[in-house]
Amino acid sequence: MGRTSRKRSTLAHRAIAASAALILGGGGLVAVNYYASAGEGWNWSGQSPAQTKNAGQSVSTIDCPDVGNELPEVPEGVRGAVDRELATLDTQITTAYQRFAENKERIESDPSFGEQQILAPLRNERLVIIQRIVALIEREADKPQGLEKLAPCTLRADDNGGAGNGGQDQGQDAGQDGGQDAGQDQGQDGGQDQGGDQGQGDGDQGGDQGNAGQAGNGPEEADFVDIQDVQPNVQNPRKRQGASRGTFTTDCGRNQNGKFNPDNVIVAPGVSNGAHHMHDYVGNQANDAFASDDDLANGATTCRNQGDKSTYYWPVLRVQNGQDENDANADGGGKDRNVGEIQTPAQVTLNFVGSPVGKVTAMPRFLRIITGDAKAFVNGDANANASWSCTGFEDRQLKDKYPICPEGSQVVRTFKFQSCWDGQNTDSANHRTHVAFADANGRCQNGFRAIPQLVQRIVYDVPPPAFGGDNPSVFAVDSFPEQLHKPITDHGDFINVFDQSLMNKVVKCINEGRRCR
Numbered sequence: 275m276g277r278t279s280r281k282r283s284t285l286a287h288r289a290i291a292a293s294a295a296l297i298l299g300g301g302g303l304v305a306v307n308y309y310a311s312a313g314e315g316w317n318w319s320g321q322s323p324a325q326t327k328n329a330g331q332s333v334s335t336i337d338c339p340d341v342g343n344e345l346p347e348v349p350e351g352v353r354g355a356v357d358r359e360l361a362t363l364d365t366q367i368t369t370a371y372q373r374f375a376e377n378k379e380r381i382e383s384d385p386s387f388g389e390q391q392i393l394a395p396l397r398n399e400r401l402v403i404i405q406r407i408v409a410l411i412e413r414e415a416d417k418p419q420g421l422e423k424l425a426p427c428t429l430r431a432d433d434n435g436g437a438g439n440g441g442q443d444q445g446q447d448a449g450q451d452g453g454q455d456a457g458q459d460q461g462q463d464g465g466q467d468q469g470g471d472q473g474q475g476d477g478d479q480g481g482d483q484g485n486a487g488q489a490g491n492g493p494e495e496a497d498f499v500d501i502q503d504v505q506p507n508v509q510n511p512r513k514r515q516g517a518s519r520g521t522f523t524t525d526c527g528r529n530q531n532g533k534f535n536p537d538n539v540i541v542a543p544g545v546s547n548g549a550h551h552m553h554d555y556v557g558n559q560a561n562d563a564f565a566s567d568d569d570l571a572n573g574a575t576t577c578r579n580q581g582d583k584s585t586y587y588w589p590v591l592r593v594q595n596g597q598d599e600n601d602a603n604a605d606g607g608g609k610d611r612n613v614g615e616i617q618t619p620a621q622v623t624l625n626f627v628g629s630p631v632g633k634v635t636a637m638p639r640f641l642r643i644i645t646g647d648a649k650a651f652v653n654g655d656a657n658a659n660a661s662w663s664c665t666g667f668e669d670r671q672l673k674d675k676y677p678i679c680p681e682g683s684q685v686v687r688t689f690k691f692q693s694c695w696d697g698q699n700t701d702s703a704n705h706r707t708h709v710a711f712a713d714a715n716g717r718c719q720n721g722f723r724a725i726p727q728l729v730q731r732i733v734y735d736v737p738p739p740a741f742g743g744d745n746p747s748v749f750a751v752d753s754f755p756e757q758l759h760k761p762i763t764d765h766g767d768f769i770n771v772f773d774q775s776l777m778n779k780v781v782k783c784i785n786e787g788r789r790c791r
Contacts, residue, residue: 505670508669636725
């Protein structure tokens with residue numbers, strides 16, 4: 275779609291009790307979910323964010339088990355078909371969420387309506403797709419057991435603890451060894467056409483009972499915390515003798531040319547609007563839902579070094595200030611309750627760094643890595659890897675809160691991608707198990723080998739949030755609509771399309787301890 279930005283402009287670690295879904299009686303609704311955190315990615319300190327254990331009539335969203343996370347093994351011959359069925363499950367949830375949002379007050383006053391009109395039909399729809407997935411896998415492998423139990427969903431409240439708790443269970447280490455010196459263009463991209471309709475998605479403005487935002491599905495005030503109230507919490511593994519201390523920086527711009535789409539070729543290949551939220555893209559310009567490896571290899575790139583045709587993408591950041599974007603009536607935008615003005619980053623830094631305990635080896639071409647979890651609000655934080663901070667305060671990292679930055683400071687999103695590879699596969703059934711994070715000491719486990727680690731840092735010049743009053747304004751990442759624009763759902767995607775000679779240069783530079791571009 276065209277440019278729309280402004281100047282500011284495994285089984286999964288989730289333990290699911292699917293049957294403990296919805297307890298109805300006496301006019302009350304109880305939704306209970308259980309989660310286990312693996313603490314992957316960032317070296318978190320403190321306790322993990324409180325997840326749902328709520329009693330009462332207030333409900334905010336739909337919570338469905340993530341079937342994709344329960345598929346560590348899928349035969350290669352049916353993997354694409356399974357991914358498309360998983361995308362159908364996502365579409366079913368977003369459609370059910372729209373029905374839920376339109377009937378929220380009635381559901382709260384009559385929980386049986388929610389069961390009969392939202393949950394029961396969704397359960398039946400999901401069961402059909404899950405059975406298709408089972409049949410596809412059974413063609414080429416043993417029949418997967420127990421997937422049908424993942425069909426039921428729940429209604430749950432947004433039990434976000436008060437903003438005063440922010441920062442105590444938050445992420446770590448945004449600037450790993452050279453992650454801060456970008457050398458990127460600091461200029462803002464101004465004067466863009468402000469097009470777009472003046473009616474925000476689905477007519478559901480303003481939200482209620484703490485759910486702020488133009489589309490009524492977040493974020494809320496408790497999702498923000500003053501960065502100055504957060505204690506320093508960054509912890510870096512100690513670099514040992516023989517560490518690979520170099521840094522390779524690739525400059526691929528800030529998406530000034532406005533490449534956006536709501537596809538995700540890694541998770542939902544061949545499915546338009548597979549993400550149900552809009553992505554920023556830098557690097558490879560051929561990336562959409564239908565891009566093959568050959569398409570990416572032959573695509574143009576925004577990277578200064580033309581040997582890097584990799585694709586780097588992440589959910590857009592918007593300011594929900596009552597203004598519309600060109601996608602106000604489009605899939606991934608207003609139709610999926612992602613509204614407000616898309617922000618062009620002030621700076622994007624893409625650094626590849628080494629291992630604190632040894633040398634790195636080349637990553638294979640077309641290696642796919644997803645870091646973070648777009649569904650972490652309902653999945654739990656086992657795979658969450660978002661990190662939020664402010665310039666001048668990057669020794670304080672937030673995992674499940676957006677930062678309120680002081681005057682003169684900018685919002686920073688940082689992702690540290692997985693740095694260990696299984697040595698064989700460029701992807702896996704759940705798009706996670708072929709790569710892994712190093713342990714707390716920086717070592718790769720289970721026979722995995724260290725590869726250059728992508729550290730991605732994105733800086734924004736956005737106004738601080740303003741709730742209530744005549745001119746409310748908040749910033750938030752795009753998300754699946756039922757994820758309520760929570761900061762913990764932030765995530766990044768990467769496909770390596772370096773040519774071999776440049777990848778060899780990257781590895782040599784990092785292993786020799788140099789800084790290269």
